[in-house]
Amino acid sequence: xxxxxxxxxxxxxxxxxxxxxxxxxxxxxxxxxxxxxxxxxxxxxxxxxxxxxxxxxxxxxxxxxxxxxxxxxxxxxxxxxxxxxxxxxxxxxxxxxxxxxxxxxxxxxxxxxxxxxxxxxxxxxxxxxxxxxxxxxxxxxxxxxxxxxxxxxxxxxxxxxxxxxxxxxxxxxxxx
Amino acid sequence: xxxxxxxxxxxxxxxxxxxxxxxxxxxxxxxxxxxxxxxxxxxxxxxxxxxxxxxxxxxxxxxxxxxxxxxxxxxxxxxxxxxxxxxxxxxxxxxxxxxxxxxxxxxxxxxxxxxxxxxxxxxxxxxxxxxxxxxxxxxxxxxxxxxxxxxxxxxxxxxxxxxxxxxxxxxxxxxx
DNA sequence: AGGGTCAGGTCTGTTCATTGAACCTGAACG
DNA sequence: CGTTCAGGTTCAATGAACAGACCTGACCCT
Numbered sequence: 001x002x003x004x005x006x007x008x009x010x011x012x013x014x015x016x017x018x019x020x021x022x023x024x025x026x027x028x029x030x031x032x033x034x035x036x037x038x039x040x041x042x043x044x045x046x047x048x049x050x051x052x053x054x055x056x057x058x059x060x061x062x063x064x065x066x067x068x069x070x071x072x073x074x075x076x077x078x079x080x081x082x083x084x085x086x087x088x089x090x091x092x093x094x095x096x097x098x099x100x101x102x103x104x105x106x107x108x109x110x111x112x113x114x115x116x117x118x119x120x121x122x123x124x125x126x127x128x129x130x131x132x133x134x135x136x137x138x139x140x141x142x143x144x145x146x147x148x149x150x151x152x153x154x155x156x157x158x159x160x161x162x163x164x165x166x167x168x169x170x171x172x173x174x175x176x
Numbered sequence: 177x178x179x180x181x182x183x184x185x186x187x188x189x190x191x192x193x194x195x196x197x198x199x200x201x202x203x204x205x206x207x208x209x210x211x212x213x214x215x216x217x218x219x220x221x222x223x224x225x226x227x228x229x230x231x232x233x234x235x236x237x238x239x240x241x242x243x244x245x246x247x248x249x250x251x252x253x254x255x256x257x258x259x260x261x262x263x264x265x266x267x268x269x270x271x272x273x274x275x276x277x278x279x280x281x282x283x284x285x286x287x288x289x290x291x292x293x294x295x296x297x298x299x300x301x302x303x304x305x306x307x308x309x310x311x312x313x314x315x316x317x318x319x320x321x322x323x324x325x326x327x328x329x330x331x332x333x334x335x336x337x338x339x340x341x342x343x344x345x346x347x348x349x350x351x352x
Numbered sequence: 353a354g355g356g357t358c359a360g361g362t363c364t365g366t367t368c369a370t371t372g373a374a375c376c377t378g379a380a381c382g
Numbered sequence: 383c384g385t386t387c388a389g390g391t392t393c394a395a396t397g398a399a400c401a402g403a404c405c406t407g408a409c410c411c412t
Contacts, residue, residue: 007204010204010223010224010330011287011325011326011329011330011335012204012207012274012287012288013274013275013277013278013281013282013286013287013288014203014204014207014270014273014274014277015204015277016277016278016281016282017273017274017276017277017280017281018203018204018273018277019281020277020280020281021273022198022200022203024198024398024399027190027194027198028183028186028188028190028191028194031188031190039359039360040359040360040361041358041359041360044360047186048186049400050399050400050401050402051360051361051362051401051402052361052362052363052399052400052401053398053399053400054361055360055361055362056398064281065280075408075409076358076359076407076408076409077408078359078360079359079360086276086279086280089276089279089280090273090276092269092272092302093268093269093270093272093273093276094190094269096268096269096272097190097193097194097197097266097269098188098189098190098193099189100193100262100265100266100269101189101190101191101192101193101194101196102189102192103262103265104193104196104241104262104265105189105192105193105195105196105240106189106192110189111187111188111189112188112189126268126302126311135302149187150187153187154186154187159187199369200369200370215388215389216388216389216390217387217388217389220389225371226370226371226372226373227372227373227389227390227391228370228371228372228390228391228392229369229370229371230390231389231390231391232369251379251380252378252379252380252387252388253379254388254389255388255389353412354411354412355410355411355412356409356410356411357408357409357410357411358407358408358409358410359406359407359408359409360405360406360407361404361405361406362403362404362405362406363402363403363404363405364401364402364403364404365400365401365402366399366400366401367398367399367400367401368397368398368399368400369396369397369398369399370395370396370397370398371394371395371396371397372393372394372395372396373392373393373394374391374392374393375390375391375392375393376389376390376391376392377388377389377390377391378387378388378389379386379387379388380385380386380387380388381384381385381386381387382383382384382385382386
């Protein structure tokens, strides 16, 4: 965490989780990874985060097993950051927090709509598909912009790429 | 958040949520509120948090409508901090994060067990009661220590009070 | 072969939240 | 009338976050 990265004295699993994803920016980085962002410079452009902080956070998330680093092209070889299985399990709490933010700390309607790719139904606040009546894993979710989007706020290439309907976890990049 | 409390440029409801509960300590304060902690000095003893930071976080959580301040005794009048309806809706993501921490960032088994008060069944990772097959609101949950508890770690009166099985949201204090 | 560009970082000085400890206040208590 | 208690406020020191400049290696073009 910001200043004193741990809650060493807390005998609590929430504190353990926050030591991993509770630092400033960490959860937004993980969210972006769900959205398909995987390149260093793409996180940088989309999050407006200092480079040194991004370096540090990505290293920490790799070290704690939330992300792993993997080449996404050769010649020249470039590495991207992708969610591990443990990282994928963060979907429900992150989605839940975002939905809470939507209801309690936002104006102008949902910024992003999440639907079950198979049937097109919009997910409920717990991440379940109302028509299929079961939880939907991130890979089966399609995201698209909602009415609350403020197009003037984000003009970087990644925001534009993410503003097109696409499946979660599908790699997105600034050049395409 | 730690250093720069906002993510102003992020057009995202997760960022809005993190502006409210993403600062260091904030989520642990909310968790303690679910556990029944409500007095300033009890948060202080249980969290090992600097007083000035606790003051600041409680004020911010009240200002953002997660907690409200309310007298819990007269003569002398004393105020406690309690979850609002919006605050109560944070239960699912917080429980989900804690369960994730349990599975991915802890050793020695669960520190705390959460069960459906009515039927005694232990909740699943999403906060549902497997036998009743529906989500359980915090007021219907009983917490008790699990096998992973490290009794040597927390010896303050609040930890001892919380270590006895009790319902969530039931006020707990150091003198009883 | 030399210049430009791109990804993915490091380095540096400044700013500002966090920390821990000491101090303050008002009301009861004995 | 001194003490205790809840619930803070004030302070200096610390160290993470920030913005921006700089660095490195590999490709690409001519």
